[in-house]
Amino acid sequence: MATRIDEIVEGIYRISTWQPQYGITFNQFLIADERPALIHTGMHDLHGPTRKAICEVLDPAKLAYVVLxxxxxDENGGMAQFMKEAPNSKLIGSMLSIQLNAIGFGLAERTRGFRDGETLDLGTRKLRFLETPHVHHWDSMMVVDEKSRSLFPSDLFIQPADQPPLVTENLSMPMLELYRAAGIFAHELPIRQVVDRLEKMNLAWVHPMHGGSFQQNAFSNYARALRENEFAYRGMLLGREIAKVAPM
Ligand SMILES: [Fe+2]
Ligand SMILES: [Fe+2]
Structure with missing residues (x-):
């Protein structure tokens, strides 16, 4: 398992682990500020290499926020380990993630749910939250760092294969193929509505959870591909065909 850490934008680090069995990288993002934040933790088993990478930048015990x-x-499988080491840290998620899942799983303490438009102050930076329901899950949200105009879209704009920290090649078609094979979106509509919204935000950077980060000039390639092609669930789940229910 190879994990690397690269500073992509000043103070924003991509911690990336290539997982050949899935054919994608799993990226976590560390935002080093007065109150440091980790944007997704990776799976439970990625805690060790992810923690080691964080240590190159800051003490993981100083993490203030674990954001899912x-x-x-792969979003928050490592939350218990990171939060145990950082006793003052808080788990941050959408209002739905916290209400439905965190509290339902017995994690009512040290959690905070955010609604669309609300912000979180990290010191010199502010994170702004966007609720993006059904862009994969009904509790899905995205985060924007206003200082660097960076978007953290999680599983939107992902690209397969072992991608470098910065991607300049147009990988929008492999992205669509991956979506069709993995079946992570139920319908195109909520994704296209969010793409329209993001396009108006004048973002400088996009940092997907799988693949490489890209800059503003590449955004339109991915936006167009999502608008003009079908990519929602059509019977394939993680590359496996699901039997259709026989008519009664
Ligand atoms: Fe996901
Ligand atoms: Fe993911």
Whole structure:
């Protein structure tokens, strides 16, 4: 398992682990500020290499926020380990992630749910939250760092294969193929509505959870691909065909 850490924008680090069995990288993002934040933790088993990478920048015990963008193993599977080491840290998620999942799983303490438009002050930076329901899950949200105009979209704009920290090649077609094979979106509509919204935000950077980060000039390639092609669930789940229910 190879994990690397690269500073992509000043103070924003991509911690990336290539997982050949899935054919994608799993990226976590560390924002080094007065109150440091980790944007997704990776799965439970990625805690060791992710922690080691964080140590190159700051003491993981100083993490103030562990941010999950929807409730799923690769988003927050490592939350218990990171929060144990950082006793003052808080778990941050969408209002739904916290209400439905964190509290439901017995994590009512040290959690905070955010609604669309609310912000979180890290010191010199501010994170702004966007609720993006059904862009994969109904509790999904995205985060924008206003200082660097960076978007953290989780599983939107992902690209397969072992991608470098900065991607300049147009990988929008492989992205669509991956979506069709993995079946992570139920319908195109909520994704296209969010793409329209993001396009108006004048973002400088996009930092997907799987693949590489890209800059503003590449955004339109991915936006167009999502608008003009079908990519929602059509019977494939993680590359496996699901039997259709026989008519009664
Ligand atoms: Fe996900
Ligand atoms: Fe993911």
């Amino acid at each position: 963008l929807h409730w799923e193993g």
